[in-house]
Amino acid sequence: MFDIKQIVSVTMILFAIIDILGTIPIIIDMRKKAGHIESEKASLTVLVLMIIFLFVGDELLAIIGLDIASFAIAGSLVIFFIAMEMILGITFFKEDDIPQSVSIVPLAFPLIAGAGTMTTLLSLKSQYATPNIVVGIVLNTIIVYIVLKNTYRLEKLFGKTGLIVLRKAFGVILLAIAIKLFRSNTGL
Structure with missing residues (x-):
């Protein structure tokens, strides 16, 4: 049932996409x-959202008439653009103003x-x-959770340059993941 190789792969893929x-x-x-x-609140929310979407994401797609392969291809494009943001340092996705909470x-x-x-979660379900x-x-x-609790320590540990290098390295990994998802769901 549990496969260490799959667990490591999924963990690394999610780690790269969550960034x-x-x-x-x-x-x-x-x-x-x-x-x-x-x-604690942020981490618990992340856990609940991901677990719920993992289990009901398919049903949500069915309601709007999409299959997992189509969603995976669309997701590979989203991941591609996120990777490009990380690698090139440009912003495609804009965030709203930050509220107090x-x-x-x-x-x-x-x-x-x-x-x-x-x-990515729905795409992972196909593999x-x-x-x-x-x-x-x-x-x-x-x-x-560990990172949220220790952001100041990590900032000092990696330094500004180290964080930039990490972001770009994970961007390249995400780019490869996007291409793999696209190819595996299109048959190319």
Whole structure:
């Protein structure tokens, strides 16, 4: 039932798409503007959103008449653009003004568990066993919590240049994931 190779693959894919390390500068900026981020609340929201979407995302697609392959192809394009943002340092997706309470919106959703993450979850269902995906979600939620609790320490540890390098490296990984998803769902 549980496959370590699948768990590691899912965990790394979700880790790359969530890009919690690459969002440390954004999280620090939000914390400065809002005054405080509730790490537990944000992490629990991320976990719940991802688990719910994993299990009912198919039904939501069926209601609007889409199949997983079409959604996966669309998701691969979203992931492609997110990767391009990370690699090139340009912004395709604009965020709204930051409200006073940022723990759930915009931090948990859409920054951490946003469209790219949800698309990736449904795409992963076409290639990996659901229990392995759930374990990958839980492991990533733990990582998100640790990072949210330690953003200042991580900023000092990596430094500005280190964070830029991490973001670009994960951007290249995401780009490869986007191409793999596109190819596997189009038969190319």
